[in-house]
Amino acid sequence: MVLHERWFTDEANFPVQFDTWASPNSLIPIATAVGITALATIVWRVRGRRNFVPGPIALGMPWENYVRLLTWMPLVIGVHMGVTLLVSGVGRQLFIPNLELPVNLLGGVLGMIEIAIALSFIYGALARPAATALGITWLVGIFVFGPLRLIEHTEILGVAFFLFVMGRGPLAFDMALEQLNKPVALLVPWAVPALRISLGIGIMVVAFTEKLWNIPMGLAFLSEHHFNFFPYIGLGGIDDTKFLLIAGTVELLLGLILITGAYVRLVIIVTLVPFNLTLPFLGWRELVGHLPTYGILALLLLWGDERPGKKGALVNALQNAPTSKE
Numbered sequence: 513m514v515l516h517e518r519w520f521t522d523e524a525n526f527p528v529q530f531d532t533w534a535s536p537n538s539l540i541p542i543a544t545a546v547g548i549t550a551l552a553t554i555v556w557r558v559r560g561r562r563n564f565v566p567g568p569i570a571l572g573m574p575w576e577n578y579v580r581l582l583t584w585m586p587l588v589i590g591v592h593m594g595v596t597l598l599v600s601g602v603g604r605q606l607f608i609p610n611l612e613l614p615v616n617l618l619g620g621v622l623g624m625i626e627i628a629i630a631l632s633f634i635y636g637a638l639a640r641p642a643a644t645a646l647g648i649t650w651l652v653g654i655f656v657f658g659p660l661r662l663i664e665h666t667e668i669l670g671v672a673f674f675l676f677v678m679g680r681g682p683l684a685f686d687m688a689l690e691q692l693n694k695p696v697a698l699l700v701p702w703a704v705p706a707l708r709i710s711l712g713i714g715i716m717v718v719a720f721t722e723k724l725w726n727i728p729m730g731l732a733f734l735s736e737h738h739f740n741f742f743p744y745i746g747l748g749g750i751d752d753t754k755f756l757l758i759a760g761t762v763e764l765l766l767g768l769i770l771i772t773g774a775y776v777r778l779v780i781i782v783t784l785v786p787f788n789l790t791l792p793f794l795g796w797r798e799l800v801g802h803l804p805t806y807g808i809l810a811l812l813l814l815w816g817d818e819r820p821g822k823k824g825a826l827v828n829a830l831q832n833a834p835t836s837k838e
Contacts, residue, residue, distance in 0.1 A: 586681030592807035601626030636684020670710025716767025723760030
C-alpha cells in the first residue's frame with residue numbers, strides 16, 4: 513500500500529513518533545526489509561544483473577526505436593510534473609495536498625512560481641531554468657514546512673535534476689533554439705539514477721513517517737478508508753495495526769531496492785499495483801499528487817536495470833539524440 517495517509521488526515525494530530533525507533537514494531541520491519549534487499553541485490557549481481565521482467569529490446573524492439581522512445585520521456589515527466597504543479601499552485605499548496613501555503617505574500621509568490629514552472633514544463637519553454645526554480649522552491653519549502661515534509665517527496669528534487677540535465681525533450685518551444693533543448697552531456701549518466709534513487713528515498717521515508725513510526729495516523733486513516741483486505745481473504749488475525757506494519761515493511765523494501773537498482777522492472781510492476789488500486793477510492797487528490805511518480809515509474813520501467821555496457825551505449829545515444837524537428 514504505497515499511499516500518503518497524511519493527505520487524508522489532519523496531520524497536526526499525528527506527529528511522527530521518533531521514540532519508537534527501537535521498538536519491535538520498528539526493528540523487525542527494518543531487519544526484514546534490509547535482509548530481503550541485501551539478498552535480492554546479491555542474487556541480482558550473481559545473475560549478471562538480469563531482470564526477471566523483459567524490457568523492450570528483449571521483446572523485439574529495434575535499438576533505434578528504443579532510444580527514440582526514451583527521448584520522449586522528458587516530455588512525459590515534464591507534463592506529469594507540470595499538471596501537479598499547476599493544480600497545486602492554483603490550490604495554494606506546495607507540491608502536495610498537505611503542504612497548504614499561507615494566505616500571505618509568501619504563499620502567493622510560491623503559488624505563482626509553481627504555476628510558472630508548470631506552464632514552462634507543459635509548453636517546454638525555458639524548461640532548464642524552470643527545473644532550477646523547482647529545485648530552489650523545494651529547498652525553500654524546507655524552511656516553510658520543515659525538512660521532514662519535503663524529504664518525504666525527494667522525487668520532486670529528482671525530477672528537477674532530470675529535467676535540468678535532459679531538457680524537456682520533443683514538442684517543446686525550446687526546440688526553436690536547439691541549445692536550450694540539448695542534454696547536459698556531462699550529467700546525462702546521472703539523470704535516470706537520480707530519479708530512481710530520489711523516488712526510493714521518498715518511499716522509504718514515508719514508510720517510517722506515515723506507518724512504522726506513526727501507527728496512530730495510519731489507524732485514523734484506516735478507520736475511514738478500509739484498505740485492510742486481509743480479513744476478506746480469511747486472514748482475520750491481521751488487524752489494522754499489523755496491516756500498517758506489513759504495508760510499512762513493503763514500502764521500506766520497495767524504497768531500498770529502488771535505491772540499489774536491483775530488479776527495477778519487477779519492483780515497478782509491484783509498485784504500480786497499490787498505486788492504481790487506491791485511485792477509485794481516494795479520487796483526484798491521489799491521482800494528481802502522484803502524477804510525477806507515475807512519470808518516473810514509466811521511465812524506470814523502460815530503462816530497466818543498470819548494466820554498465822548497455823547503459824553506456826544508451827547514454828551515448830541519448831546525448832546525441834536529435835532535439836530539433838529534423
